[in-house]
Amino acid sequence: MEAFVMRSIGVTGIVEKERPEPGPMDAIVRPTVGLICTSDCHTVHGAIGDREDLTLGHEAVGIVEEVGDHVERFEPGDRVAVGAITPDWNSTAAQDGHPSQSNQALGGWKFANVKDGAFADYFHVNDADGNVAHIPDGVSDHEACYTADMLSTGFAGAENADIPMGGTVAVFAQGPVGLMATKGARLQGAGEVIAVETMENRKELAREYGADHVVDFQEGDPVEQIMDLTDGEGVDSAIEALGADETLKDCIRATKPGGTVSNVGYHGEGEFRHIPREEWGVGMAEISIVTDLCPGGSLRIRRLLRMLEQDRVDPTKMTTHEFDFDEIETAFDMMDEKSDDIVKPLIHFE
Amino acid sequence: MEAFVMRSIGVTGIVEKERPEPGPMDAIVRPTVGLICTSDCHTVHGAIGDREDLTLGHEAVGIVEEVGDHVERFEPGDRVAVGAITPDWNSTAAQDGHPSQSNQALGGWKFANVKDGAFADYFHVNDADGNVAHIPDGVSDHEACYTADMLSTGFAGAENADIPMGGTVAVFAQGPVGLMATKGARLQGAGEVIAVETMENRKELAREYGADHVVDFQEGDPVEQIMDLTDGEGVDSAIEALGADETLKDCIRATKPGGTVSNVGYHGEGEFRHIPREEWGVGMAEISIVTDLCPGGSLRIRRLLRMLEQDRVDPTKMTTHEFDFDEIETAFDMMDEKSDDIVKPLIHFE
Amino acid sequence: MEAFVMRSIGVTGIVEKERPEPGPMDAIVRPTVGLICTSDCHTVHGAIGDREDLTLGHEAVGIVEEVGDHVERFEPGDRVAVGAITPDWNSTAAQDGHPSQSNQALGGWKFANVKDGAFADYFHVNDADGNVAHIPDGVSDHEACYTADMLSTGFAGAENADIPMGGTVAVFAQGPVGLMATKGARLQGAGEVIAVETMENRKELAREYGADHVVDFQEGDPVEQIMDLTDGEGVDSAIEALGADETLKDCIRATKPGGTVSNVGYHGEGEFRHIPREEWGVGMAEISIVTDLCPGGSLRIRRLLRMLEQDRVDPTKMTTHEFDFDEIETAFDMMDEKSDDIVKPLIHFE
Amino acid sequence: MEAFVMRSIGVTGIVEKERPEPGPMDAIVRPTVGLICTSDCHTVHGAIGDREDLTLGHEAVGIVEEVGDHVERFEPGDRVAVGAITPDWNSTAAQDGHPSQSNQALGGWKFANVKDGAFADYFHVNDADGNVAHIPDGVSDHEACYTADMLSTGFAGAENADIPMGGTVAVFAQGPVGLMATKGARLQGAGEVIAVETMENRKELAREYGADHVVDFQEGDPVEQIMDLTDGEGVDSAIEALGADETLKDCIRATKPGGTVSNVGYHGEGEFRHIPREEWGVGMAEISIVTDLCPGGSLRIRRLLRMLEQDRVDPTKMTTHEFDFDEIETAFDMMDEKSDDIVKPLIHFE
Ligand SMILES: [Zn+2]
Ligand SMILES: [Zn+2]
Ligand SMILES: [Zn+2]
Ligand SMILES: [Zn+2]
Structure with missing residues (x-):
């Protein structure tokens, strides 16, 4: 079969591979559509170290091709969604309420x-019963594909932010995760959502997904703008959806005493993140800093699919570009450069 | 001044009273509009015992007439909303996170x-700084009046129900509290909201406020209908918004193991509520039963006003009738009999 | 191999059975010691329906005899503890934070x-990596055996009770679960623990495990006695450790507004449990009623073993009697009749 | 009356002042004993800016001298404890569950x-009903004085750390707050408590208060030592009780994915605290960083007094030195220099 791989740091390509085999609890899925993620780009640039011919991609849906002997809920032909994160559900961390941290951090x-991804003719899913969900009839593959990472991560940013009903929320950066955090804040009862962004098409998407205000950080200090919008109080909750030192600092600065900073950005560089000591209340202002890695699992995916089935959110507005699998290198390069105002490129596998 | 009072059990009337005086932290408010509540009717029928010329009403907004010497945030002329519940914020229960239980249950x-209500030319508010909120310019008195009880109680039903993002929720009874619980469930991220009701206009309002399904209990056992809608699983969360033994039982029956039953109904009669032992999992199915009395306080009201200011909800759809203060006895009798499909009657005081 | 079984309702016996075989993730354990549980007695009396030659017992520790091909953390010869509850960790309920409710209630x-228990020469454990824990060197088999159910269930009663540091707790019934709830309340920071019991040896054990007061319900209404001890306030948290209608009612009556009733009793009889409407604050006093089924899993057992290793608790004080496996029927009958002031009987398998 | 004051940055002295007068809800208290706090020293060195003749001290108990007209629960002659933190209970932050952040950060x-402290012949307490507690007969003034700050802050470090029953905890620094955090961890059910300290008398106190291990940071990297003690896993919870960049970093490094870092140290210097990016799991390891300022209020103090009344903890072991009020400058200087292995100096006012 063909697979789109990271050949080595900085180099991608299409290579021929063997079709994977399922273990007793696993499934083999034939993808129909996939979405390229900025973290695929980080990986190719070496963020997690070197890899040799590692298949890329963690956002894909498709058709079950084969299942292991102990799989109970799926059979070949099922149309399914798979989380980007596929926990080991009996691990210590999962038992402790942190499945994304199965066996080790992340x-x-x-x-x-640590294994081949989804951008191939077939991909392997560990623990199918635990990590796969049937796609309901009213939900398209395109929509469903967003449950893998963007919906799950973005919404988690809001779910973890301890947003009071009618509370105020700032969401830093309106990439696809930030946009879904903006939408997630609305779905968690926020009374006022302030999005921080500078690119025009993303500002517009932020408004469509429910931002009441959009603050452009190129038009002045975003924290000052947020303070103006909140009568100097700061927000109940700030969501970091970029993964940068500056935005994390700004989150802390923009949050009121007793509030919560919820991080879903991937912090790829630098030895330290910096907590501004005074705005952090010298360690006593009861501002919590919480983090998350994209929640996975069949239950999570099933609930997110229900949100799509009931038209709670339309993530496909974020799909700015579409490509066939044989054009995936072009798609990847555009995503890497964020050219043509790309937000998310959809890949068709068939 | 004139006041609409409970003269004794079963008897109402308009009487002349002295205008109240504020203590050092209190305010006197001149109501502009108010809403009659079914619990006013319960009170007149003796639910909390006999009273002599007690002024009725706990849902009203208006203009500050006078404030005590230690009030800092309000002055005469301010347009304000006041919660139905006005806690003693330094009480033990409030310090423990349960302000509605200040000093004793409820x-x-x-x-x-325990003191005169709001349906008079003036009413007294204890601890103005703690229990009053300014109404923002974009919010009408009519809208704001719903924050006192209906929005706060109905939303609390959903906030306490531990609704997972994309989870399933059943709301039993679609009176004004139930309707706001239905809306609240949507605002807490519910993926599927099932309203239980039989009156046509309330079923329609339930759909407008976000119910995905409406189950009519006169067309069959509502729990069976809910089980059908949830593939036999039961709901993640059930909200009791009536205050009856049968609906509380049904909430427990309709909730899955690990789920939550959130009660906001006022249970006015009977020695016991009944937990069905088997469906409760013989005391081991991890179904929680939680309750609440309408959250009050200036922060709560301010956040609910923000929801109105940002058009998150339009509670005025529930106002089926309007009256002048001199017609309040007619309004009260209609509310008592639920005649003419009344949901909420608005009283104009000026 | 020999197994102590329920032959049918009301009838026990020792029968010959085939040694069980492990699936790919399972283990076969040879028990060294076990503890008879009152719920074994309930089962024989028909509480969960009829069974034919079902091996009894769910509290046992022992030596791993064999493991399946996919088991990673255990090998034959390991000395291990096993929870009474062995969840399916990839089930929907487990993913939702309720592993004890895997696939269905309980x-x-x-x-x-639903399968043979532990009172046999060998017993089968599903998902060994997820449900088994190594016993540390400093912990005896006798001690470790208490982690299976008594420590896990009793402590959970306290953990779920939302006990504030320095708060007041009442624990109804001082059987082995209640005694461990009493100890658990101390380990959760309770400032005053009131045990309710009438049997002398259990009252004494309650004091040893940390009860500050013991209330004898034969010397007057226990709720009144609790009110006297708490200056009429009621307790922050009440724990039901019996499974009876009367004690659950008393828990609600004894709990202050805003407090928590934590049930760990198995309610084996009757169509309903009864919530006293007025003391429940007509559904508005913010008294929560929560329940639990013994938490299981390798992490839970490991943490409980650590409590034993560090001498946080000595559960062996509850072992009032010891027997060899060939005397197990005598032990069972004594437990069934609670004769000779029996609390827990230990069975030696070798 | 006489008062021990900060005359200006770096300068202390005893001055004559007017006895304060109570507002309608306030009390005047005549201290019997007090404890000098390291934060008094920070204040004199300018940590919160310059002050002119500001009376020092926030840890004291005494006798009520006078109360305002609206005080209901106290009268002259009552023996009382007062929290170091005296919230405005009707403030927005208090209503939001963060009373220590009343009206502004801290x-x-x-x-x-912002007002005179307790080290004078009399001191003023705002909102007596909300912030004062009667000392039970069995509790000495000396013991009770520890509830003001050391018990409340130290225990809060543990209460916020989300310690699982049987979990592992590291407490960085064993000053009086750290020692009470160590004790607090035990009282929250920790299965293994690792104290980090280098001074001999504090290491010994740590063991007395319940540390299972004491790690000396002068004998090697404390994080490595903690990793060794936890089989390379890291701890469930780390408590920062010093207020230094290095210990906060070490807390994050020592905490497992999914764990909690609970800060109660006062971070008095530096522009930033540093989060080590990799050990923080690149912002995705679900390690929460939470903070607190000493919880105050009559309920909190009452519960802490109950812990003393029931002999749950003996804080007086930390009192290494005692002085009369006329020797307070000597006591202050010793505390400032931490000379003679001082931990806490008790001041007798009469
Ligand atoms: Zn992704
Ligand atoms: Zn009402
Ligand atoms: Zn048992
Ligand atoms: Zn202090």
Whole structure:
């Protein structure tokens, strides 16, 4: 079969591979559509170290091709969604309420990290019963594909932010995760959502997904703008959806005493993140800093699919570009350069 | 001044009273509009015992007439909303996170219970800084009046129900509290909301406020209908918004193991509520039963006003009738009999 | 091999059975010691329906005899503890934070319910990596055996009770679960623990495990006695450790507004449990009623073993009697009749 | 009356002042004993800016001298304890569950910050009903004085750390707050408590208060030592009780994915605290960083007094030195220099 791989740091390509075989609890899925993620780009640039011919991709849906002997809920031909994170559900961390940290930090992240990813004619899913969900009839493959990472991560940013009903929320950066955090804040009862962004098409998407205000950080200090919008109080909750030192600092600065900073950005560089000591209340202002890695699992995916089935959110507005699988290198390069105002490129596998 | 009072059990009337005086932290408010509540009717029928010329009403907004010497945030002329529940914020229960239980069970409920209520030319509010909120310019008195009880109680039903993002929720009874619980469930991220109701206009309102399904209990056992809608699983969360033994039982029956039953109904009669032992999992199915009395306080009201200011909800659809203050006895009798499909009657005081 | 079984309702016996075989993730354990549980007695009396030659017992520790091909953390010869509840960790309920409810209400309870229990020469454990823990050197088999159910269930009663540091707790019934709830309340920071019991040896054990007061319900209404001890306030948290209608009612009556009733009793009889409407604050006093089925899993057992290793608790004080396996029927009958002031009987398998 | 004051940055002295007068809800207390706090020293060195003749001290108990007209629960002659933090209970932050942040960051901290402290013949307490507690007969003034700050802050470090029953905890620094955090961890059910300290007398106190291990950071990297003690896993919870960049970093490094870092140290210097990016799991390891300012209020103090009454903890072991009020400058200087292995100096006012 063909697979789109990271050949080595900085180099991608299409290579021929053997079709994977399922273990007793696993499934083999034939993808129909996939979405390229900025973290695929980080990986190719070496963020998690070198890899040799590692298949890329962790956002894909498709058709079950084969299942292991102990799989109970799926059979070949089923149309399914798969989380980007596929936890080991009996691991200590999962038992402790942190499945994404199975066995080690970020250990639930397997696709295109510790094993081949989804951008191939077939891909392997560990623990199918635990990590796969049937796509309901009213939900398209395109929509469903967003449950793998963007919906799950973005919404988690809001779910973890301890947003009071009618509370105020700032969401820093309106990439696809930030946009879904903006939408997630609305779905968690936020009374006022302030999006921080500078690119025009993303500002517009932010408004469509429910931002009441959009603050452009190129028009002045975003924290000052947020303070103006909140009568100097600061927000109840700030969501970091970029993964940069500056935005994390701004989150802390923009949050009121007793509030919560919820991080879903991937912090790829630098030895330290910096907590501004005074705005952090010298360690006593009861501002919590919480983090998350994309929640996975069949239950999570099933609930997100229900949100799509009931038209709670339309993530396909974020799909700015579409490509066939044989054009995936072009798609990847555009995503890497964020050219043509790309937000998310959809890949068709058939 | 004139006041609409409970003269004794079963008897109402308009009487002349002295205008109240504020203590050092209190305010006197001149109501502009108010809403009659079914619990006013319960009170007149003797639910909390006999009273002599007790002014009725706990849902009203208006203009500050006078404030005590230690009030800092309000002055005469301010347009304000006041919660139905006005806690003693330094009480033990409030310090423990349960302000509505100040000093005793339900002790935050003062209006038309342990002191005169709001249906008079003026009414007295304890601890103005703690219990009053300014109404923003974009919010009408009519809208704001719903924050006192209906929005706060109905939303609390959903906030306490531990609804997962994309989860399933059943809301039993679609009176004004139930309707706001239905809306609240949507605002808490519910993926599927099932309203239980039989009256046509309330079924329609339930759909407008976000119910995905409406189950009519006169067309069959509502729990069976809910089981059918949830593939036999039961719901993640059930909300009791009526205050009856049968609906509380049904909530427990309709909730899956690990789910939550959130009660906001006022249970006015009977020695016991009944937990069905088997469906409760013989005391081991991890179904929680939680309750609440309408959250009050300036912060709560301010956040609910923000929801109105940002058009998150339009509670005025529930106002089926309007009356002048001199017609309040007619309004009260209609509410008592639920005649003419009344949901909420608005009273104009000026 | 020999197994102590329920032959049918009301009848026990020792029968010959085939040694079980492990699936790919399972283990076969040879028990060294076990503890008879009152719920074994309930089962024989028909509480979960009829069974034919079902091996009894769910509290046992022992030596790993054999493991399946996919088991990673255990090998033959390991000395291990096993929870009474052995969840399916990839089930929907487990993913939702309720592993004891795997697949159905109480679905994590497999031993001596839906499959053979532990009172045999060998017993089968599903998902060894997920449900088994190594016993540390400093912990005896006798001590470790208490982690299976008594420590896990009793402590959970306290953990779920939302006990504030320095708060007041009442624990109804001082059987082995209640005694461990009393100890658990101390380990959760309770400032005053009131045990309710009438049997002398259990009252004494309650004091040893940390009760500050023991209330004898034969010397007057226990709720009144609790009110006297708490200056009429009621307790922050009440724990039901018996499974009776009367004690659940008393828990609600004894709990202050805003407090928590934590049930760990198995309610085996009657169509309903009764919530006293007025003391429940007519559904508005913010008294929560929560329940639990014994938490299981390798992490839970490991943490409980650590409590034993570090001498946080000595559960062996509850072992009032010891027997060899060939005397197990005598032990069972004594437990059934609670004769000779029996609390827990230990069975030696070798 | 006489008062021990900060005359200006770096300068202390005893001055004559007018006895304060109570507002309608306030009390005047005549201290019997007090404890000098390291934060008094920070204040004198300018940590919160310059002050002119500000009375120092926030840890004291005494006798009520006078109360305002609206005080209901106290009268002259009552023996009482007062929290170091005296919140405005009707403030927005208090209503939001963060009373220590009343009106502004750390706004509940009034003594020796925004108004005169307790080290005088009399001191003023705002909102007596909300912030004062009667000392039970069995509790000495000496013991009770520890509830003001050391018990409340140290225990809060543990209460916020989300310690699982049987979990592992590291407490960085064993000053009086750290020692009470160590004790607090035990009282929250920790299965293994690792204290980090180098001074001999504090290491010994740590063991007395319940540390299972004491790691000396002068004998090697404390994080490595903690990793060794936890089989390379890291701890479930780490508590920062010093207020230094290095210990906060070490807390994050020592905490497992999914764990919690609970800060109660006062971070007095530096522009930033540093989060080590990799050990923080690149912002995705679900390690939460939470903070607190000493919880105050009559309920909190009452519960802490109950812990003393029931002999749950003996804080007086930390009192290494005692002085009369006329020797307070000597006591202050010793505390400032931490000479003679001082831990806490007790001041007798009469
Ligand atoms: Zn992705
Ligand atoms: Zn009402
Ligand atoms: Zn048992
Ligand atoms: Zn202090």
